[in-house]
Structure formats: C-alpha cells, structure tokens
Amino acid sequence: MIRIVNLSKSYGEKKVYDAFSLDIEQGKVLCILGESGCGKTTLLNVIAGLTDYSGEVPALRTSYVFSTPRLVPNLTVRGNLALVGADRGEAERLLALVGLEGFGDRYPSQLSDGQAQRVALCRAFLFPSDIMLLDEPFSSLDLKVKLAVMQVFFRLRESRPFTALAVTHDVDEALYLADRIVVLSDGKICGDFKNSPCGTFGADSPLRGQIMSLLLV
Amino acid sequence: MKGYLARNGYNLAASALAIVAMWVAWIIAYAATGNDYLVPSFGQTAQKFFALFASGYFWSAFGATLSRTLVAFCISFVLGALCAAAGTLLPVFAHFLRPVVAVFRTLPTMAVLLLILVWASPVSAPVIVTVLVLFPVIYSQLTSAVSGVDAGLLEMAKAYRLTFRQKLTGIYVPHVAPLALAQTGTNLSFGIKLTVSAEVMAHTYVALGGLMSESQLYYDMPQLAALTVCAVLAGLIVEFIFRTAAKYAFPWRRGEEI
Numbered sequence: 469m470i471r472i473v474n475l476s477k478s479y480g481e482k483k484v485y486d487a488f489s490l491d492i493e494q495g496k497v498l499c500i501l502g503e504s505g506c507g508k509t510t511l512l513n514v515i516a517g518l519t520d521y522s523g524e525v526p527a528l529r530t531s532y533v534f535s536t537p538r539l540v541p542n543l544t545v546r547g548n549l550a551l552v553g554a555d556r557g558e559a560e561r562l563l564a565l566v567g568l569e570g571f572g573d574r575y576p577s578q579l580s581d582g583q584a585q586r587v588a589l590c591r592a593f594l595f596p597s598d599i600m601l602l603d604e605p606f607s608s609l610d611l612k613v614k615l616a617v618m619q620v621f622f623r624l625r626e627s628r629p630f631t632a633l634a635v636t637h638d639v640d641e642a643l644y645l646a647d648r649i650v651v652l653s654d655g656k657i658c659g660d661f662k663n664s665p666c667g668t669f670g671a672d673s674p675l676r677g678q679i680m681s682l683l684l685v
Numbered sequence: 686m687k688g689y690l691a692r693n694g695y696n697l698a699a700s701a702l703a704i705v706a707m708w709v710a711w712i713i714a715y716a717a718t719g720n721d722y723l724v725p726s727f728g729q730t731a732q733k734f735f736a737l738f739a740s741g742y743f744w745s746a747f748g749a750t751l752s753r754t755l756v757a758f759c760i761s762f763v764l765g766a767l768c769a770a771a772g773t774l775l776p777v778f779a780h781f782l783r784p785v786v787a788v789f790r791t792l793p794t795m796a797v798l799l800l801i802l803v804w805a806s807p808v809s810a811p812v813i814v815t816v817l818v819l820f821p822v823i824y825s826q827l828t829s830a831v832s833g834v835d836a837g838l839l840e841m842a843k844a845y846r847l848t849f850r851q852k853l854t855g856i857y858v859p860h861v862a863p864l865a866l867a868q869t870g871t872n873l874s875f876g877i878k879l880t881v882s883a884e885v886m887a888h889t890y891v892a893l894g895g896l897m898s899e900s901q902l903y904y905d906m907p908q909l910a911a912l913t914v915c916a917v918l919a920g921l922i923v924e925f926i927f928r929t930a931a932k933y934a935f936p937w938r939r940g941e942e943i
Contacts, residue, residue, distance in 0.1 A: 516844045532844040538837045542859035542937045551855055552845050575937040595845055 469493060470599060470631065475523035477510055484510050485655040488523075492599065497625065497632045499646030499663075501639065501679060506652045508635035512601040515633065531592035533605040537584035539576040545587050546572040554594035562590045565627065566620045582613030586620055593624050602634035606641060618644055639680060643673045651682045658682055725906040733911035743896070747915065750884065750893040753808075754876040757815035758869075761876075764816075765823035773831050782824070789821040794879065798886050811883035811894070815876050822875070826868050830861040863935045870927025874920035881916050 470492040477485045484507040492498050500508050513519040516530045531552075539548045545568065549559040563569055566586045576584055585605060592600050605621075606614045622645065625632075636642055642649045643663060651659035659682045661675050708727070715724045737743045772779030794814055801810045834857060842852050884894020893916055900909040 518840055518843055529846070530844055532841065534837065534841065536837065538835075538841040540838060540855055540859075542935070543855060551847065551851060577937065591845075601844075 470526060470528065471524070472511075472515070472526075473524040475511075475514060475521055475525060477507070477514060477519070477521045483655065485521075485523075488655055488657075490650070490657070492631065492633060493648070494631045495629045496647040497634060497645055498648045498650065499642040500633065500635045500650050500652055501637060501642050501683065502635075502652035503637060503683065507655045508637075508652060509603050512603050512633065512635060515599065516601055528598040529596065531595040531597035531600045533585075533588050533592045533600065533602040535604040535607050537576065537581075537588040539584055539587055539591075541576050544573050544575055545579070548576070548587060549591055549594055552591055552595040554591070559590070559594060562594060562624075563587075565623060566590055567616075580613070582609055582617055585609060585613075585617050589617065589620060589624065593628075593630070598631065600630055600632040602632060604636050605634070607636070607638075621645060637683075639676060639683070642679070643676065649675065649679060651679060653682070722904055722906055725910045729907035730910040730914065733905075733907045734914055737911055737915065742891075746891050746893050746896050747919075749891050750877070750880055751919065753812050753884075753892070754815065754873060754880045757812045757880065758819060758873055758876050760812075760816050761819035761823050761872075762869075764820050765827050768824050769827035769831055772828060779828070786821045786824055789817055792817060794818055794882070795886060798883050802887055807884075807887035807889040810887045811880045811889060811892070814883040815879045818879050819872060819876055823868075823872060826872075827861065827865065830864045831857065833864075834860045859935070859937075863931050863938060866934060867928055867931035870924035870931075873923045873927070877916060877920045877923070 472488070472490045472492075475485045475488040475490075476483075490511075500511065502508050510519065512532070514521045514525055515528060516532055517527075539545075540551060543551060545563070546556070546559060549563075550556070560569075560572065563572060566589065568583060568586060568590075571579070571583065571587075576587075579587065585608075589605070592602075606617055609617060618641065624630075625645075634642075634645060646663050649659075649661045649663050650657055651661075659679065661679065663673070663675060711724070711727055715726050718724045721729070768778075768782055772782055794817075797817060798810060798814045801813050805813060838856055839852070842856060847855070881892075881894045881897070883889075884892040885898045887894070888898050889895045893912060897909055897912050900906070900912060
C-alpha cells in the first residue's frame, strides 16, 4: 500500500490540499476524477517530486505519462526508450504490442499524436517504477486514436499488472481503466468507488450515474 | 531541384532582384559623381577583383584575415559557452556577468582598438577587438538558446530521474547545437567585418584590412572596392555554408529553417 498522509499544498494564497490523505493499493489502477483546478495534476507532481509540499509522501520511483507525449525530439523512438534505461529487446517487444513495430528508428516529429502517446506509454511502462502516473494521457487525442491508445493501456496492464494513478475529468476513461475511482472536489475526496475495469468505452456501468451526480454538484 | 525552384522561386527572384538593384545603384552613383576617386567604375573594379585572384600576396593576406577571424571566433565561442553553462548552473554567476556583458556590448570598437594598439601588436589587436565584440553576442545567443529548452522535457527528465549527463547530452546540447551552428555563419561573417575594420585601423601587414589601407593611401579606389567585394563575398559564403549545414546536419530537424 502506498500511503499519502496529511498532504498540504498551496499556490500562493490558494490552498489546493489541506491535510489530504490517500491510500493507493499496489498492482491496481486508481483513477482520480474531478473538475479542472481541483488539484489532480498537483497530486501527481507531488508524488513525482516535481513540486514542494508538506506532509508524508513516500519517496517513490515514478514513471509519468503527461497529457502530451514529451518525447525528446532529437532521439528516435528507440533512443527515447533507451533514455530511461529500457532494455532493447523488451522495448522492441513492447513496441510490437502497441502496434509500433518497425517504428524504432523514427523521430517524434515523424509520428502522429496517437503514435507518440503510445511511445510515451511504452516509456512509462519500461521504466522500472513503483508507480505509474498518468495525467490526462488521452485528452489531446481524437476519439478514434484515444480508443486505440486506451486499448494499448489495457493490453499492457493485462500483460503485466502495475500500480498506476491516473487523473482525468472523463468518467468513461475512468470506467474503462480503473480498479478504483476517487472523485475529488476542492482538494477533498467526495466519492470513492470500486470498479471492474471493463475495457469498453461508454459502457453502461451502474457507477456512471453516481459519479456524474458528484461531478455535477 | 525542380521542386526546390517551385517552392522557392519567388524568394530566389526577390534575392536576385535585390542584387540587380544594388548593382544598378552602383552604376547610377558612378554616373552621378563621374569621379573615379569617389565611386570607382564597375568595370575597373571587376578587373581588379579578378586580378586579385592571381596574386599570391592577396591569398596570404586573405588567409591571414580569415585565420584571425577564426581564432577570435573560437576564443569567443569557448568563453561564451563556458559562461552560458556556468550562468545556467549558477544563476548568481549570470547576474554577475550581466553588467560585464552589457559593458562589452556597448564598447566603442574603434576607441578600444586605439587603446589596445598601445600595448598589442597590429597582428593581435584585431583578434582582441573581435573577441571583445563577438563574446557578448555569442554569450547572449547561447544563453537564450539554453533558456529555450522545453520546460516540459526538463520536467519529464526530473520525473524519470535522468542524470545530469543524460540531460546535457540528450536534451541541452541537441537543442542548442542547431541554433549555435546556424548562428555561427552570421557570427563569423560579422567577425570578418570586425577583423577587417580593425586591420584597416591598425595598418596590419599581410591582411585584407592592411591591403585596403594601402589602396586608400595610393588612391587605388577600384582595388579598394574589389577588396571590399572580397570581404563581403567571404562573409556571405561562410553564412551560406553554416546555414545549410545547420539545416541538414541534424537528422531530427532535417530541412527545417532554423
């Protein structure tokens, strides 16, 4: 179990978190839902050590999938994966799994948005981390590409379970991917749901209505 | 080639038109003054220009001027790169350098040359002056290139705990190198201009500036104009070579205008 205890974080006068606590079960995908500005990305940045805070947050090795791929433009796909210490054989295997076989020598500028985001997912997956952080990783993609990349994520977690904390404001994404869904509002948990990740987009889940009612308050 | 012409036809035509306009302005200025000592004729200048190529002394002078420019550029580049790197790692050093660079940037070149000539030889003085002018330019270019590194990439590097060496060789150097190479042509061209000016003032022997000074002394205006054309052409060729190299030397941005 990864425990975040009494996390407090402010940006100037604005308090984002005040004595916030959260347990993250290992080997599961936890999805955080909430409106823009409720502190979702801040939570990821705190865990990744990208911002200062007060409270107890374990020092973890993190892999991070940002909302944009953030691939190093001067390195090929293979170079980007090698940069985080990925073994070449494992990298090739994973590229094949995400449908990018033969793309190893391409530069990021030669990839489409969806392909680049799939490489970013591979990079996060190949980095030996304690937790994978995902910051609205599908938000910049059109629906068709988004579904393809989400399928890749689903396939990856089936091939090797990992601990992940994803933030999104899309209920369908959360229902698709997560084992547990937490709804945040003003830096506090206002809903906590167990979910069976369905791997289908727009599924008619009984949780959907409950989550939507919390988000629309 | 056909595709290149189709894409850049108008631009090439505009550049050709500018060259023709400058040539016509020369002819008009010559016709208006009607005095070979004020504006030399185009024909005489062209004759002197081609005659220069047959002279061994010209090539020695041309080579010496280019060597001085190259030495001054290398010193300025190394100093600029070291200071830009130190300023990035230690912001306090960047603040320390700010007034120093501002003073260097505003130094009146020719006044400084006269001061330098008191203690330095006419051979080394142009190098020193060129370094004094080029260093702040290169330092500012490199500092601005380093600060232009994508903040998102640096955040990614921090999240994945990349080492300093990985960040330097994987992110910083590849970002700065294309910009630095593209600007090297402009800086060298500017360096040629500075070195030649300093050589003229210092009456440096075996130098393009020295030859110009000599031509002025003997009122050999066509020769002076021909030497000026040589300096201009050298600068343009250097600029073209480095701009083209910067366009094609980095495979991840091949063909991009930098």
